[in-house]
Amino acid sequence: MKQLVVDHPLVTHKLTTLRSRDTDSPTFRRLTEELVTLLAYEATREIRVEPHRVQTPVAPCDGVKLSHPRPLVVPILRAGLGMLEGMTRLMPTAEVGFVGMVRNEETLQPTTYAERLPDDLSGRQCYVLDPMLATGGTLAATVQFLVDRGADHITCICLLGAPEGLHRMQDLLDDLQVPCTVVLAGVDERLNEQGYIIPGLGDAGDRLYGVVGDA
Numbered sequence: 662m663k664q665l666v667v668d669h670p671l672v673t674h675k676l677t678t679l680r681s682r683d684t685d686s687p688t689f690r691r692l693t694e695e696l697v698t699l700l701a702y703e704a705t706r707e708i709r710v711e712p713h714r715v716q717t718p719v720a721p722c723d724g725v726k727l728s729h730p731r732p733l734v735v736p737i738l739r740a741g742l743g744m745l746e747g748m749t750r751l752m753p754t755a756e757v758g759f760v761g762m763v764r765n766e767e768t769l770q771p772t773t774y775a776e777r778l779p780d781d782l783s784g785r786q787c788y789v790l791d792p793m794l795a796t797g798g799t800l801a802a803t804v805q806f807l808v809d810r811g812a813d814h815i816t817c818i819c820l821l822g823a824p825e826g827l828h829r830m831q832d833l834l835d836d837l838q839v840p841c842t843v844v845l846a847g848v849d850e851r852l853n854e855q856g857y858i859i860p861g862l863g864d865a866g867d868r869l870y871g872v873v874g875d876a
């Protein structure tokens with residue numbers, strides 16, 4: 662597994678504002694989208710292209726276009742949905758599949774409540790979106806879903822990771838033997854007893870969409 666922390670002052674600047682508890686939901690959403698677009702630039706370095714010739718107003722020009730099969734973008738609901746627009750803006754022809762997972766806040770185990778992915782992912786490059794890589798349980802389960810369907814090239818884009826989650830992903834990918842890169846805006850110190858990233862940014866889903874409770 663390759664790990665890439667995008668070390669760029671603009672990324673760190675936006676991430677710092679995102680972390681602040683004084684940042685409201687609309688600003689949090691906008692910054693999340695902007696950060697994804699910046700991370701996607703690095704994350705798509707190995708995207709497959711094929712030769713493509715166009716005519717400029719004055720001459721023919723040999724360029725490239727994205728290869729078929731088209732790349733698949735997979736946001737992990739709920740919080741990953743906040744990253745979708747920023748990604749598809751850069752790759753408008755990508756296909757989008759969905760995985761819905763929620764982590765039990767006591768056991769920290771993820772449960773899958775939705776899954777809409779193509780049955781056959783052979784030859785597809787997959788881009789998984791989830792802002793938070795904490796214990797890694799959610800991302801590991803999603804990557805396993807994709808590999809079970811034949812994905813042979815996976816890139817995960819996260820805003821923040823914890824060392825614990827990155828180690829877990831490394832162990833999984835060592836077993837699976839599938840090329841995988843995890844691209845992040847930052848790696849924090851550790852998890853607390855509740856499985857939250859420290860210093861982190863709190864609960865990304867709640868900050869994007871408001872707390873979903875019993876009210």
Ligand SMILES: O=P(O)(O)OC[C@H]1O[C@H](OP(=O)(O)OP(=O)(O)O)[C@H](O)[C@@H]1O
Nearest residue numbers: 739740763764793795796797798799866
């Ligand atoms: O690495 P893990 O320990 O598995 O934790 C990370 C997961 O937790 C959060 O989702 P959450 O379960 O809060 O669901 P939500 O997106 O609906 O808020 C986050 O968006 C990740 O999906």
Ligand SMILES: O=c1cc[nH]c(=O)[nH]1
Nearest residue numbers: 795857858863864865
């Ligand atoms: O810090 C964390 C950990 C898991 N999920 C979040 O949204 N934030």
Ligand SMILES: [Mg+2]
Nearest residue numbers: 864865866867
């Ligand atoms: Mg949440």
